[in-house]
Amino acid sequence: MRRVFSSLWLAVCFACASLLATQSLAKEAVPMAQEPEVEARLVKIAEELRCMVCQNESLASSHAELAEDLRREVRDLIKGGKNDAQVKEFLVARYGDYVLYRPEVKPLTWALWFGPFLLFLIAAVGLVGYLRQRRQAMPAPAALSEAERARAEQLLKD
Amino acid sequence: MKKFLIPLALFLGLVVFLAVGLKRDPREIPSPLIDKPAPAFRLPTLEGSQPFGPEDLKGKVWMLNVWATWCVACREEHPVLVAFAQKNAVPIVGLSYKEIQPQDEQGGKLAPEAKLQLARERSVVWLQRHGNPYSTTVMDLDGRVGINYGVYGVPETYVIDRQGIIRYKRVGVVTPQLLADKILPLIRSLETS
Numbered sequence: 001m002r003r004v005f006s007s008l009w010l011a012v013c014f015a016c017a018s019l020l021a022t023q024s025l026a027k028e029a030v031p032m033a034q035e036p037e038v039e040a041r042l043v044k045i046a047e048e049l050r051c052m053v054c055q056n057e058s059l060a061s062s063h064a065e066l067a068e069d070l071r072r073e074v075r076d077l078i079k080g081g082k083n084d085a086q087v088k089e090f091l092v093a094r095y096g097d098y099v100l101y102r103p104e105v106k107p108l109t110w111a112l113w114f115g116p117f118l119l120f121l122i123a124a125v126g127l128v129g130y131l132r133q134r135r136q137a138m139p140a141p142a143a144l145s146e147a148e149r150a151r152a153e154q155l156l157k158d
Numbered sequence: 159m160k161k162f163l164i165p166l167a168l169f170l171g172l173v174v175f176l177a178v179g180l181k182r183d184p185r186e187i188p189s190p191l192i193d194k195p196a197p198a199f200r201l202p203t204l205e206g207s208q209p210f211g212p213e214d215l216k217g218k219v220w221m222l223n224v225w226a227t228w229c230v231a232c233r234e235e236h237p238v239l240v241a242f243a244q245k246n247a248v249p250i251v252g253l254s255y256k257e258i259q260p261q262d263e264q265g266g267k268l269a270p271e272a273k274l275q276l277a278r279e280r281s282v283v284w285l286q287r288h289g290n291p292y293s294t295t296v297m298d299l300d301g302r303v304g305i306n307y308g309v310y311g312v313p314e315t316y317v318i319d320r321q322g323i324i325r326y327k328r329v330g331v332v333t334p335q336l337l338a339d340k341i342l343p344l345i346r347s348l349e350t351s
Contacts, residue, residue, distance in 0.1 A: 052310035094308040096190040
């Protein structure tokens, strides 16, 4: 009974939470302009750009005023026939690579892109080395004596 | 013994990284505009004189200070700028950034002229109260010039050299120490070069 209650309770919580989530999402929606195509591209580009004010929010979801202004700029650029790369370039020229959530692969960002793999490789090499060393350090199992073998056979027969 | 030293060294390395990370200001992001030409603009001034643009100061080292009356940190910074302006080292141009905020337009969108007038009235009162360090102030009402300069948090301050190249950018409050240690020596070296 108790179980049923607790799972019911959980379901209610989930329902509330998802309701809240959709509400807050509804609030965050970007004002739809006349052209849905421009808006769709704006959202797609802005999701990969960082809002400089909140830093951990994308340009698409941020409420900051600067984000709104930048969305306006991006909208204008799209309407002016610029492609996605050109739009990103516009923002990088002003705010730096920091606005890109997915920074370009170049010598300066190699550590960022390949560093984790390098660390993983070092760890893997270390682990293999350690395991090998441990295996060598362990004494080889001694051979069974005649009496022990006889006893083992006896045990297996039973 | 060696077995304990390796994890200890790794741990200490991690501590050093984290300690350095804690001390750094996450708002301070290097600007890509350093050593690039200052973006051109021509904006109406607070004083109502001829519209001002960076070309007007070509041949001079100058400072651009982004501010607004609604900006709390600007109030903190302002006495420093006023004192600095009295030394007459370089002209300081004010960039009034988005003086009219969305909440000011709740009663309906203002016409551009009305917006400019309201912004001027407010800024004049504010400068009368706190002192005016600016040789001129330009009105960036829609924040577009701000975007071209990569403004993301007022106050911001730029040092621009005689060829119109941005040499320094400060995001946040300019302190007397910063002026003495960094900005003034930079200005001097730019003026002699």
